[in-house]
Amino acid sequence: xxxxxxxLEQQLWNIANTLRGKMGADDFRDYILxxxxxxxxxxxxxxxxxxxxxxxxxxxxxxxxxxxxxxxxLDAIHAEALNALGYYLKPSELFKELxxxxxxxxxxxxxxxxxxxVLNHIAQSTMGTDSEEDFDHLFEDLDLTSSKLGKSExxxxxxxxxxxxxxxxxxxxxxDTEADVLGDAYEYLIAQFASxxxxxxxxxxxxxxxxxxxxxxxxxxxxxxxxVYDPTCGSGSLLLRVAKEVKEVGxxxxxxxxxxxYNLCRMNMIMHDVHYRKFDIKNEDTLEHPQHIDMRFEAxxxxxxxxxxxxxxxxxxxxxxxxxxxxxxxxxxxxxxxVQHMVHQLDDNxxxxxxxxxxxxxxxxxxxxxxxxxIEERNCLDAVIGLPANIFYGTSIPTCIxxxxxxxxxxxxxxxxxxxxxxxKVKNQNVLLDEHIEHIVHTYRERIAEEKYSYVADLDExxxxxxxxxxxxxxxxxxxxxxxxxxxxxxxxxxxNDEMKQTDTExxxxxxxLGIDPPF
Numbered sequence: 001x002x003x004x005x006x007x008l009e010q011q012l013w014n015i016a017n018t019l020r021g022k023m024g025a026d027d028f029r030d031y032i033l034x035x036x037x038x039x040x041x042x043x044x045x046x047x048x049x050x051x052x053x054x055x056x057x058x059x060x061x062x063x064x065x066x067x068x069x070x071x072x073x074l075d076a077i078h079a080e081a082l083n084a085l086g087y088y089l090k091p092s093e094l095f096k097e098l099x100x101x102x103x104x105x106x107x108x109x110x111x112x113x114x115x116x117x118v119l120n121h122i123a124q125s126t127m128g129t130d131s132e133e134d135f136d137h138l139f140e141d142l143d144l145t146s147s148k149l150g151k152s153e154x155x156x157x158x159x160x161x162x163x164x165x166x167x168x169x170x171x172x173x174x175x176d177t178e179a180d181v182l183g184d185a186y187e188y189l190i191a192q193f194a195s196x197x198x199x200x201x202x203x204x205x206x207x208x209x210x211x212x213x214x215x216x217x218x219x220x221x222x223x224x225x226x227x228v229y230d231p232t233c234g235s236g237s238l239l240l241r242v243a244k245e246v247k248e249v250g251x252x253x254x255x256x257x258x259x260x261x262y263n264l265c266r267m268n269m270i271m272h273d274v275h276y277r278k279f280d281i282k283n284e285d286t287l288e289h290p291q292h293i294d295m296r297f298e299a300x301x302x303x304x305x306x307x308x309x310x311x312x313x314x315x316x317x318x319x320x321x322x323x324x325x326x327x328x329x330x331x332x333x334x335x336x337x338x339v340q341h342m343v344h345q346l347d348d349n350x351x352x353x354x355x356x357x358x359x360x361x362x363x364x365x366x367x368x369x370x371x372x373x374x375i376e377e378r379n380c381l382d383a384v385i386g387l388p389a390n391i392f393y394g395t396s397i398p399t400c401i402x403x404x405x406x407x408x409x410x411x412x413x414x415x416x417x418x419x420x421x422x423x424x425k426v427k428n429q430n431v432l433l434d435e436h437i438e439h440i441v442h443t444y445r446e447r448i449a450e451e452k453y454s455y456v457a458d459l460d461e462x463x464x465x466x467x468x469x470x471x472x473x474x475x476x477x478x479x480x481x482x483x484x485x486x487x488x489x490x491x492x493x494x495x496x497n498d499e500m501k502q503t504d505t506e507x508x509x510x511x512x513x514l515g516i517d518p519p520f
Contacts, residue, residue: 034142042095086131086276102161209432211241218299229297236265252279300352310334361469383415
C-alpha cells in the first residue's frame with residue numbers, strides 16, 4: 001500500500017473516532033464522502049483560478065472580493081470556471097479557508113451557517129447552465145442541521161470543525177491521474193464499517209478487483225470506446241474502471257435508483273475529471289423506468305442487486321426489451337430482467353459483462369426459458385466465469401460473470417472458466433490478486449481450454465445439458481485422492497500401540513510406588 005493511501009486511511013480512522021457513537025455507519029460514510037467531495041471541488045477551483053491568474057502574478061486566495069479590481073477578476077474567473085468546471089466557488093468559500101476559520105487561534109469558531117451557504121451556493125452557481133442537472137441536490141445527504149451531529153448548534157459546529165481539520169490534511173494529488181481518493185475512501189469505509197451498516201453499506205458495491213475483470217473483458221481488442229453504460233451504476237466505480245483500460249471513452253451513461261448513491265456517482269465522475277458534458281447519470285428504477293432506452297452502447301457493465309424484486313408487470317410483454325423472449329423473469333428474482341435490459345441496450349459491435357448470482361446458470365421455469373433463448377435464438381452468450389465465494393462485502397454467496405456479444409467471433413461454442421478456487425484469503429474476506437485477474441482475462445481473450453480451470457463447450461453440448469450452465473458440468477475440478485498406503489498405516493498403528501503399552505507400564509509402576517490402584 002502506498003504512503004498516500006495509508007495517510008488517507010489514517011485520517012479517515014481519525015474522523016471515525018471523532019464521530020464514533022454519534023451516528024450509524026451509513027450516515028457516517030455519507031457525511032465523510034460529502035466533505036471529501038467539497039474539498040475536491042475547492043482544490044480543483046483553487047488550482048484552476050491560480051492558473052488563470054498566473055500571468056498577473058496573483059493567487060486566488062489573495063484576491064480582495066470586495067474591491068472593484070477583485071470583483072472584476074472574480075467575474076472573469078466565474079465565467080471561465082462555469083464553462084470548464086461546471087461550477088464556481090469564491091476564495092472565501094474554499095474548503096481550506098473554512099477549515100482555517102473554524103480552527104482560528106486554536107479555538108472552534110462558528111462556521112456552520114457559512115458552510116451551509118457555501119454548499120447551497122455550489123449548486124446555485126450552476127443554475128441556467130449546461131451543468132445544472134449534474135450538480136443539482138449533490139449535497140442533500142450532507143445535512144448540517146441533523147441532530148445526529150449534536151444536540152446544540154455549538155456541538156454540531158465543533159464536530160464539523162474537527163472533521164474538516166482532519167480532512168484538510170489529506171493531499172488529493174490533483175495532478176496524479178491515477179489517484180482515486182473517493183474510490184479508496186469509499187472502499188475503506190465499507191470494509192471497516194459494513195458489519196455495522198448491514199446490507200445497505202456494501203452488498204452491492206463492486207470490489208475493485210471485480211471491477212477490473214469486467215472492465216478488461218469489455219475492452220478486449222479496443223483502445224477507444226464510444227460509450228460505456230451501467231444500468232445499476234451505484235457509485236460509478238465500474239464505469240470509471242472501464243475508462244482506465246482504454247485511451248478514450250466518448251461518454252459515460254448510468255442509472256441508479258438510490259438517491260444517495262446517485263449523488264455519490266455524480267461526485268465520483270466529477271472527481272475523476274470526467275467533464276460534465278461527457279456523463280449522463282439518471283436517478284430512476286432501470287427496469288421500471290429506463291432513461292436511455294433509445295441508445296445503444298459499445299460497452300455495458302453491471303453488478304445488479306442479486307435476486308432483487310421487480311414488478312414483472314404483464315405490460316412488459318409489449319416492451320421491446322422483453323417481448324421477443326415470450327417470458328418475463330419472476331417478480332422475486334430480477335436477475336434475467338437486468339440481463340434482457342442490457343442485451344437490448346448493447347450495440348452490435350459491443351461487449352457486455354455483468355456479475356450475477358450462480359442461480360441464473362441453472363434455475364428453471366421462466367429463467368430457464370430466457371437462458372435458452374439467449375443461447376439458441378440470439379447466440380449472444382460468449383463466456384461464463386465462476387468467481388470465488390465471499391468476495392463481496394455483506395454477502396458470502398458465490399457469483400459468476402456472464403459475457404455477451406451480439407456479434408460473436410466464436411459462434412459455435414461457449415467458454416466456461418472456473419476461477420472459484422483461485423483467491424487469497426485476507427481476514428474474513430476472499431480477495432482476487434493481480435495474478436488471478438490476469439489468469440481469468442488471458443483465458444478469456446485467448447479462449448484457452450485448461451484442465452480443471454476452463455473448457456470450451458460446443459453449443460450441442462450445452463443443448464444436451466438442457467441449457468443448464470452450471471460450471472461443474474463443463475469444467476471438471478474433481479481431485480482424485482491419493483491411494484491409501486495400508487502397510488504404512490499398519491506400521492503407524494503398531495508404533496502407537498507399543499507407545500501406549502509403554503505408557504501403561506510406566507503408570508502402573510508409578511501407582512505401585514504410591515500404593516494405589518492404577519486407573520485401568
